Amino acid sequence: MAPIPVPDGQPSGYVHPGDGTQHVTYTAGDRIHELWWSGLWQYSDLSAAAAAPIAPAGVGRGYVHPNGTQHIPFRGADFLVHELWWDGSWHYNNLSKAANAQSGAEGAVSGYVHSDGTQHVVYVGQPNGEIHEVWWNGEWHQANLTAQASAPVNTRAKTVRGYAHPGDGTQHVTYQGFDGHIHELWWDGAWHHADLTAASGAPSNVNSLPLPYVHPGDGTQHVTYIATNGHIQELWWAGGWSHADLTASSGAPVGAIDIGQGYVHPDGSQHIPFLTSDGDLHELWWSGGWHYADLSGAQVGNLAKNIGHGYAHPGDKTQHIPFRATGQTTNGHLCELWWNGTWRFADLTQAVGGGP
Structure with missing residues (x-):
């Protein structure tokens, strides 16, 4: 068998809610x-x-998608938007071409599915930095x-x-502005613009990509980021936007250099993993109030280069x-910390037969 390649970028995790994979x-x-x-x-070259x-x-x-298909959108080296998608086997589609999109894409793209079954892939367009989307309702549009x-x-x-x-x-589409604020474009039948930093009274000190998530139990929306003070x-x-300093309220150490996407556990608790410059993993978690946990003991000496998007399994x-x-x-290997009552370490690259 050919060697299992190790990541050269940030890993990203998700669960298929239908089959639990x-x-x-x-x-x-x-x-x-x-x-x-x-x-x-198991390993696959998608x-x-x-x-x-x-x-x-x-x-x-x-x-x-609610129909069980899986979708991985990406920007290609040609600056167009593409996807790999699965319906029992993997397929490829050029979404920019299918939607007759007129703008190329910068950076990474972001995809999601709406409760009405429409699919959406949003991105920063070329050449002037406007936000575009390609979206699907049986066929692709731009x-x-x-x-x-009018943003x-x-x-x-x-x-x-x-x-x-x-x-x-x-x-909702969240992004960081040149003014140090977090902004969003949001849709309720039509698209609107909002300055979330101004609406919440937060300081203008955003120093990372803002990462949004929704609590499915109470409907609250959350956008997390690292500030210039670490x-x-x-x-x-x-019902309205508020601001909170989670490091201060949880008693966590200062110095986060990378954060993962926040996620919600089936028990309703919220979790925000983060990385410090020494390669240790930590998390902020909420269950009626914000708490801090040092996860580095579970790493057993396997320091992290960067942190991926975490997730909770809805079944187990x-x-x-x-x-x-x-x-x-484990240098360069794809690894994980996983929790089933206590935090544990796993070398996923080695688990599929890769590495030394």
């Missing part, structure tokens, strides 16, 4: 790969399986969301994050935080 996707060289679990970990003709340059987190929302062109980072609210059906902050919505209620390791025998 777990999926961690990553790029290596000019291909998209995944390690996936269905009782045991680009090869889908016969994708274009190398990835910015890959979005995978998502699952739209300039910045223009539709200023104000995307400091070349990556945006989109999501749909499962309760009220609104759609604190993890959030803007959160429960385990939690998973994928990361690239720098340990003596």
